[in-house]
Amino acid sequence: MKDSTVRFGLIGFGAWGSHHARAITEASGAELAAISARSPESQAAARSAHPGVPVLADFQELLRREDIEAVSIAVPTHLHREITVAALQAGKAVLLEKPMAATLDDCQSILRAAESTGRLLALGFELRLSNLWGRVQKMIAEGAIGEPHYCLIELWRKPYRPGSGGWRYDLDRVGNWILEEPIHFFDLARWYLGGLGEPVAVTARAKARNPDQPGLADNFSALLDFPGGGYAVISQTLAAFEHHQVAKVTGSSGSLWASWSGAMDRTFTPTFSLKHHDGTTVREIDCGGPAGEVFELVREIECVARAIRTGSPLHATAHDGWWAVRMCLLAAESALHGEKKSLT
Numbered sequence: 001m002k003d004s005t006v007r008f009g010l011i012g013f014g015a016w017g018s019h020h021a022r023a024i025t026e027a028s029g030a031e032l033a034a035i036s037a038r039s040p041e042s043q044a045a046a047r048s049a050h051p052g053v054p055v056l057a058d059f060q061e062l063l064r065r066e067d068i069e070a071v072s073i074a075v076p077t078h079l080h081r082e083i084t085v086a087a088l089q090a091g092k093a094v095l096l097e098k099p100m101a102a103t104l105d106d107c108q109s110i111l112r113a114a115e116s117t118g119r120l121l122a123l124g125f126e127l128r129l130s131n132l133w134g135r136v137q138k139m140i141a142e143g144a145i146g147e148p149h150y151c152l153i154e155l156w157r158k159p160y161r162p163g164s165g166g167w168r169y170d171l172d173r174v175g176n177w178i179l180e181e182p183i184h185f186f187d188l189a190r191w192y193l194g195g196l197g198e199p200v201a202v203t204a205r206a207k208a209r210n211p212d213q214p215g216l217a218d219n220f221s222a223l224l225d226f227p228g229g230g231y232a233v234i235s236q237t238l239a240a241f242e243h244h245q246v247a248k249v250t251g252s253s254g255s256l257w258a259s260w261s262g263a264m265d266r267t268f269t270p271t272f273s274l275k276h277h278d279g280t281t282v283r284e285i286d287c288g289g290p291a292g293e294v295f296e297l298v299r300e301i302e303c304v305a306r307a308i309r310t311g312s313p314l315h316a317t318a319h320d321g322w323w324a325v326r327m328c329l330l331a332a333e334s335a336l337h338g339e340k341k342s343l344t
């Protein structure tokens with residue numbers, strides 16, 4: 001019989017991978033069995049943060065270890081396909097960071113590997129597990145605003161980090177910047193307004209500081225149409241300061257306003273609030289615990305470990321990952337050519 005604890009290997013110990021490592025050590029039902037880190041610098045950082053955990057230069061060596069059942073993958077986006085397919089073929093369950101990949105061809109290779117191996121594949125949409133952003137969806141599902149009609153998700157923040165070797169500022173390696181953070185907001189909008197059906201079309205606008213690189217758009221907005229006339233607005237600027245995110249959702253009989261602020265995206269001391277209007281009274285909702293991606297990552301590891309052990313549902317599936325990439329690529333095309341794009 002299997003141990004109740006799932007032994008995780010981590011591939012990629014960069015800005016976000018180091019949080020994965022911490023989250024695996026904090027999550028109940030999970031244990032950090034090994035880390036694969038590429039450069040001597042990131043190997044040294046991994047050893048120093050997690051003494052006693054083996055640190056391997058070659059991710060294939062990690063995948064060969066039979067004591068590892070699940071793998072968390074937090075490497076630059078252009079490497080997602082190669083490493084995820086190898087992990088699935090090695091028989092591991094996988095938690096893959098968003099975006100699934102930067103192209104639909106790469107997504108298809110990953111989906112085929114998941115299907116042919118029958119291994120679990122979860123996508124890193126940790127905001128769904130948030131005490132704040134997840135609570136919004138729970139309240140909508142419970143009928144707190146009636147039928148949802150409209151949603152705005154907006155982020156105001158400082159510029160992105162360059163990432164190891166500057167991959168995040170290189171179109172060939174990042175794909176585009178919609179795949180970085182707006183992908184989370186498309187996922188949330190689809191989830192929040194899911195009662196209306198799948199989104200049917202997108203119209204986007206973007207403005208890059210560098211006109212030669214429209215894919216690296218500092219300012220991005222999109223209008224997402226749902227069946228029956230409901231719609232969502234997604235908007236982000238990276239040309240600002242700090243990190244302030246809101247989700248506002250209105251429905252036939254109420255509204256919700258969630259907001260989150262931190263000096264940085266990865267703070268352990270954010271300020272956040274959720275307000276509900278039921279048509280007559282505004283009420284502050286107690287979210288029951290802290291909100292922010294550093295907390296949500298722990299829940300994500302727990303969710304994946306539970307799914308491996310008990311078959312419980314994942315917060316975000318391979319299909320959700322594929323849908324979100326397709327959405328972002330169509331939004332990028334819409335922004336480039338000024339056309340509405342059908343999603344059906």
Ligand SMILES: NC(=O)c1ccc[n+]([C@@H]2O[C@H](COP(=O)([O-])OP(=O)(O)OC[C@H]3O[C@@H](n4cnc5c(N)ncnc54)[C@H](OP(=O)(O)O)[C@@H]3O)[C@@H](O)[C@H]2O)c1
Binds near residue numbers: 012014017036163
């Ligand atoms: N869900 C979320 O909210 C969220 C948040 C942030 C990032 N992400 C995603 O997570 C991924 C990583 O982002 P990041 O910000 O952590 O980037 P990063 O800081 O550049 O870290 C990437 C790490 O991958 C390592 N790496 C590259 N090739 C490797 C290999 N073959 N074996 C082992 N390690 C390898 C790099 O090693 P070296 O440093 O040694 O070169 C680097 O440490 C991206 O896909 C990003 O979109 C998701």
